[in-house]
Amino acid sequence: MNLRLPSLLGSTMSLAIILMSNTAAVTIANAAAPKICVNQYATATVIDDIINGLKEGLGKEGISTESLVIQNPEGDAATQQTLAQGFISDECDVIVAISTPGAQVFRKLTSTIPVVFVGSSTPIEAGLVTSFEQPGFNFTGVADPAPVEADIDAMTKVLPQMKSVGLIYKAGDPAGDFLAKRSIAHMEKRGLTPVIAAIANAGETTQAAQSLIGKVDAIQLPGDSTTMSGIAGIIKVANDAKVPVFGSLSEAVSQGALLSGSYSYVEVGSLAAQTVSKVLAGADPATIPVVVPSAAGFEINVGQAKKLGLEIPAEVMTRATRTY
Numbered sequence: 133m134n135l136r137l138p139s140l141l142g143s144t145m146s147l148a149i150i151l152m153s154n155t156a157a158v159t160i161a162n163a164a165a166p167k168i169c170v171n172q173y174a175t176a177t178v179i180d181d182i183i184n185g186l187k188e189g190l191g192k193e194g195i196s197t198e199s200l201v202i203q204n205p206e207g208d209a210a211t212q213q214t215l216a217q218g219f220i221s222d223e224c225d226v227i228v229a230i231s232t233p234g235a236q237v238f239r240k241l242t243s244t245i246p247v248v249f250v251g252s253s254t255p256i257e258a259g260l261v262t263s264f265e266q267p268g269f270n271f272t273g274v275a276d277p278a279p280v281e282a283d284i285d286a287m288t289k290v291l292p293q294m295k296s297v298g299l300i301y302k303a304g305d306p307a308g309d310f311l312a313k314r315s316i317a318h319m320e321k322r323g324l325t326p327v328i329a330a331i332a333n334a335g336e337t338t339q340a341a342q343s344l345i346g347k348v349d350a351i352q353l354p355g356d357s358t359t360m361s362g363i364a365g366i367i368k369v370a371n372d373a374k375v376p377v378f379g380s381l382s383e384a385v386s387q388g389a390l391l392s393g394s395y396s397y398v399e400v401g402s403l404a405a406q407t408v409s410k411v412l413a414g415a416d417p418a419t420i421p422v423v424v425p426s427a428a429g430f431e432i433n434v435g436q437a438k439k440l441g442l443e444i445p446a447e448v449m450t451r452a453t454r455t456y
Contacts, residue, residue, distance in 0.1 A: 165196035169224035172204040173234030185401020193409040249273035256306035264422040272417040278355035279393035282427035298344035298351040302358040303330035311354030337362030341369035353380040393427030429453035
């Protein structure tokens, strides 16, 4: 009996040491897991895709999701304010904010905690960053503006003889100027001639479209919100002249534009994870360029193509993510 006591004591001590070691290991692991706080903003399939892409991307970056916190205010402003203040109080290492309003709430609450926004099409206009190249604040992220380069490339396949393209956008608008600049550069790269019809307000959209008739083979809408608010007038003028309109994502295509690029939001989430990784590694969000993903495919208005007597090439149709 006495002979067994040292053995039992030794076992007990060994067990205690093992438990202490395991506890220490868990403590170290928890300390090593960054606190990533996600403002989901609302319930939607697109947002689910972003979160799935984010989780997968963090795993690929070797970042633990053990301390990942996801909160969903379901688009309610009061709930979101409470959630956001909670994230600030909890001293999250980095905040991932989905959608423009989901990110804007943090703009007034913190100037120190890094915020990675995801799925904001107009982060400059929304006041999240000063530019895509140099965000300037504690914010950076992944934007989803209209993929104008992909739109132009697709239209050259629909209209291989296209030579001149009308461009309607609001001059002086951060989103409009940014997208128009990209459009012009890509058109010139493809040997196309851009014909500018800039507007000052939504009331000028119809007149802008009329000024392009007879001068262009197609009209592109890069995607600023002011121009989009007057899209009905643009489409009517273009339809009467049988001039195809393209660009501005699903909002335009659903109203009569011919096609526009679309994104894979799983990829968008994965790109956000890469940005989070840079932030956690010590990079300053103010100097991390905003990422713009490549288009995954196209939304196509097949009915509009028939009205205009146009045929969508198979190589474009096979990349359709949605048709109307």
